[in-house]
Amino acid sequence: MRVYLLIMLFFCGASFAQNTITGSVTDSNKQSIPGANVVVVGERSGASADFDGTFKLTTSAKLPFTIKISAVGFGAKTVSITSANQKVNVILKDEENKLDEIVVSASRTPERVLESPVTIERMGIQDIKKTASPSFYDGLENLKEVQMNTSSMSFKSINTRGFATVANTRFMQLVDGMDNSSPLLNFVLGNMIGVSEIDVQSVELLPGASSALYGANAFNGILFMNSKSPFTDQGIDVYLKLGQTSQHAAGTNASVDFGIRAAKTFNKYFAAKANFTYMQATDWYATNYADKTVAGIDRSNPNYDGINVYGDEVSTNIKGVGQSLASLGLIPAGAVNLLPNSNVSRTGYNEIDLTDNKASNLKIDFSLHARPFGDERLEIIWQSKFGFGNAVYQGANRYYLNNFFMQQHKLELKGKNFFVRGYTTSEDGGNSYDMVFTGINVDRKWKDDKTWFGQYAGAYIQSTLAGMTPANADKAARATADTGRFLPGSPEFQKAFNEVIKDESVLTGSKLVDNSRIYHSDANYNFRDLIKFAEIQVGGSFRLYELNSHGRIYTDADGPINYNEYGAYTQLMKKFMDDRLKFTGSIRYDKSKNFDGNFSPRLSLVYSGGEKKNHNFRGSFQTGFRNPSTQDQYIGFNIGNAVLIGSAPDNLGRFSETFNLSPEGQAYSGGNTTKDMTGYDAYGNSYIASSVSAFAAMAGSNPVAAAALLKKSNANYVKPEKVKAFELGYRSVFEGFSIDLNGYYNIYNDFIGNLNVISTYYGQAQDNPNLAGGATDPGFQSVRAIQNGEYRAYQLYTNSDVEIHSLGFGAGFSKKIIAGYELGVSYNYAQFDFDKEKDPSFEAGFNTPKHRIKASIGNEKVFENFGFNVSARWNSEYEWQAGFADGIIESATVIDAQINYAVPKMKSTFKLGAANIGGKEYTQVIGAGLIGQQYFASWTFNP
Known part of the structure; x- marks a missing residue:
């Protein structure tokens, strides 16, 4: 067993007295407010109200101190605490305060959403409670900026600001600080090893480049899913959802979703929790029979290649x-x-x-929490997470993840001003197959x-x-x-x-073999208690990849491939002008084994205007970068009609195939009867595939003119891609009305993409090869190899020399309109541009609609204990470009709705909901199944 991770920390500090504050939170109608947040102002310690609105907060803060009580849809209140064991009963008034919530992710320190230096979206406990979607993760799609890509009912990936894929390697997703992407294929696993919805404390989303604080993979955005602490939320919570799915191709089928959470605070020194969730349904059938080679569905085409x-x-x-x-x-x-x-x-x-078309997910996690001093100055956490599931993943091919298994184990030490954590992620392909x-x-x-x-x-x-x-x-x-x-x-x-x-060989079988791992550690320290003129933070991370597909996906037949990357950052935050102007500056350095190091700076200014500082203007500039993924570097995967080949220096020679030569080919090859083809041929001696197609279309009638169409590939080995991101924004809350505006402009260089090429068994690839040169000319020989069908197709991973620009605009509005009814509307615009003539073979894969509109209306208290919510979203049509298939994704309008009824005496909430109640099926990924309707009835028990 490899050395796991070594975490060392020297911690010392003075001892503080323990204070326990209890109380209740209700609205003006004396109804409890479950999930209300109670925090010590200026500290990280806090608690959440239970189903009946009661809370218990334990803190080491010195008396006197102030606590802040807040909940979505209500005005916050502060209360001075002057005595130990003080009881607090608070009534919150209805008020729109979404932008006044506290977030941590934008700057790695607590701050109001209003004062965040970059765009941020948040979903809290109350938002989860009222979502009309079948799960809280599905409900994220109704957030401004979010684009969901559904490859399977149990495999959904989130994207922001363009260049979406199912794998979505430009977007990072953290669960309690752990990256839950697959070590082997790099895709983010949706919520397959995420958080149970009854254990979610909050979800925070940073759209756009976030490399300055979070490193290479946070190139296009980052999602944080944070779970509840057993010190602040204990007891047994249960939910059960029974429902149906309906799709023309699959028919009507039953679904079930069940979860239970158990948490216990044994004393002020020790607490623990465990979660179990299970979901099963019939997956959306994928029945797109359009021909990849010609437009339309024509199975009479002799060379028919249907998408599904x-x-x-x-x-x-x-x-x-x-x-x-x-x-x-x-x-x-x-x-x-x-x-x-x-x-x-x-x-x-x-x-x-x-495939049996079954979608399922089983998640089990537990954590042990120790506070050696009996308070939040130091907490030691051991957390283990296990995820099993069936789903369909779409990359270059379609993969059925059958009994796919992934686990994560984390040891973390955290306190008021620091954290140090280390974790490992490992996976097993189970019975998965291509x-x-x-x-x-x-x-x-x-x-x-x-x-x-x-x-x-x-x-x-x-x-x-x-x-x-x-x-x-x-x-x-x-x-x-x-x-x-x-x-x-x-x-x-x-x-x-x-x-x-069951056969692992791609020559005779299709089993996906995978025993890959990631070892990761990171740390952060905030000097705010030691340095007073500004808030300064430092941190860093280290990651080791261990790729082990047993030669099935990567060139690791002779043993696992290991490589590492590391980074370090610092940030300074300072307020001026009576705390109205906030400056934030940060810079990070990252280094990967195969590439030069990269610096990622970020600068931002936030100005808070108005008497209550509720008109906030922000501007930021940051750079980001993305290291080539494990696939970009080390893949060596024969997908039948082509080979996917990565360009790491030690990878090209490891992939090799042997082909028999025709008599003509033998004559051109010095009498050799076979030819060994490697990655060096793919990158060093190949034609752009599109030019070969153009040649083939004309070669029968005019071979000389056709040869002039052939273009040699000059693909370079893949290197990190970079972005310069500019953003302006405005946020405000006034008179029950909230507004959030943002605009961004991104400049991408060295954009990573795929290039399809043809490498011939003999001859030399040339631009416009001279057929007059005869049989001794290498260019002539390469043309004859194409005409004889003696060539190999490859998909390369390389960078485009073309500069790509993208820009977008987002606007979100919400208001309490009358009698507790809340209306929300958002709009996003996105587009990109690059000079196609400079790189005609490059496909950027923007895969994002130009226009998106989302709206919701709801009321948590139509009458006592009864509420409802309706959400709708629309997107314009857009082009989808990916390795598996290209096509047009049509515009879609989707409406979800739910009604809920709370029974306080039973400490239960009952909900009836429906997703896509309009019934028109739609798609989000070319090649995936059309998304139909879902109906569900749920019961949630919160003692």
Whole structure:
């Protein structure tokens, strides 16, 4: 076992007396306010009100001190505490105060949302209670700035400010300070190993670059999910949701979601908690049968490659097959001319036949909390989290994560002004498999590719000689070649399927093997009690990756790949002009094993105007960077029709394939009968794939003009991408009305993307190769390799030389309109721009609608204990570009609604809700299933 993490801390300080404050929080109608926040002003210590509005706060603050009681939708109150064990009963008045809440993430120190130096969104306990979505995580989609990407019902990723993907490696998600992204494939796991909704204390979202404080992966934004402390929230909480999902393709199916939380404060020195949650439902069926090769759905296309059809990725030039058959004497040489000079694909299997379409998630976590001094000056936390689940992840291929398992273990020491933590993340692929390779290799179980294409070519020739049209000849040839095909549902199919998904080799199987790990530690210290002229913080982090796919995804067949990265930062915050002007400056340095170090500065100013300092203007500038992901560097993955190859210096030579050469190829290769292809060929001797497609379209009629279209790839090895981010904003709360405006402008350099290339088995890739040079010319040889089908397709990870600009604007408004009814509206605009002519092969993958509108209306007290909420969102259509499939995502309008009724005597809340009540199915990811409707009834018990 590798050395886990070593955390050392020397801590000393004076001893303070312990004070316990109890009380209750109610509204003007004497109704309790569950979840109300009670904090000691200027300190981190605090508590939350229970279901009946009571609270208990323990602090070491010296008397006298002040506490602040607040809750969403109510005006805050401060109370002076002058005696130990003082009882406080507070009545809060209805008032819009969302922007007056306390957040920590923006500056790593407590501050009002109003005074945050950057845009920040927050969801608290009250927001979770009233969300109309099936879960609190789904409810995040109704926050301004948030874009959700649904790959599966149990796999949803959050994005902000453009360039969205399912993996979303530009966005970081922290759960109690732990990054919950997959060590192997880098994707953020949604809430599969996140927080139970009855254990959520708060969710904070920072859209945009956050590298100055949080490092390389916080390039496009960061989400913080914080759980409750057993010292402030104890007891047994339970929730149960029963519901149905409805989709045209899948029908109507039952769903269940259950959770229980148990927390206990044994004494002032020790507390513990545990959570258990379980969700199961039928996943959204993915049934997009559009052809990747041509527009529309045309399964009569001989080279059909359906988006949610797998196995048809295996394709070859059928004339080339005929030439091979002729060279072996199996068909007359003249018969080759009857075959079209075009590609033909094998018949594939639909995704719904290659998965049980079940979405599930089981989360278990527990934590032990010790306070050696009996107060919050020092708290030691051990936390373990375990997540199991079934979901579909979409990257370059579609993967069924079947019994996927991930665990995290953390040791943390924290106090008033510091924290030191270390954690490890490990995962096991379980019975997960690649659905594309499942289709490919089930096909090969009943007939190998050589036999299938040979039978197709022979039958096509016979059908043509019989007078059939090309379309009918294709049908007849395919029917002949498909003789003996395993049909879904048959015993033969099931046997082959079971064998393939258990086989780890991509040549014969599809199992996803993964035992990768991350070791991470970070620390922060705030000198505010030692340095008075300004608030100064320092911190740093270290991370070690251990990639272990056993050669299945990465080039790690000979053992795990290890590499590390580290960083350090400092921040200074100072207020001027009677505390109306706040300056924040920070800078961070990060270094990764394979790349030069990067500095990330951030400067911001916030001015609070008005008598109550409730008109806040802010401006900030920061730079951010993103290190290439583990995939960008170390992948070496054969996905059938191409190889994904990373460009780390020690990676290129580790991936190797051997191909047989034709007689012509042998002549050009000094008599060698085979060719070994490596990553060096992909990066050093290849044509841009789009130029090869253009060449193929013209080569039959004018090969010389066609050759002029060929363009050599000049892809460089991947390096970090960078962003300069400018932001202006305004926040205010007045007369029950809140407003939040922001605008941003980003400049991206060295943007990381994919480049599809073709590397030939022989010859040398050249711009506009000279065909007049003859057989001895390397450029001529490379053209002949393309014409003979002797080449390998690769997807490279590289940087674009083109500067990319993006800009956006966001506006959010909310107001108590009448009798407790609250209305909220937000709008986001986003667009990007780059010079396509400078890099025509580059796909930026902005994947973000230009316009988004969100609105909600609700009332927590329509009458005693009864409330409701309705939320709606709309987005304009936009283009989706990704490695798996491209396409247009249509505009969508989605309405969610819920009603709830509280029974204080039972300490329970009952809720009825529906998501997408309009019923029109929509998609958020090309290749994923259409999202239908969800209905649920829930019971939550909060003693």
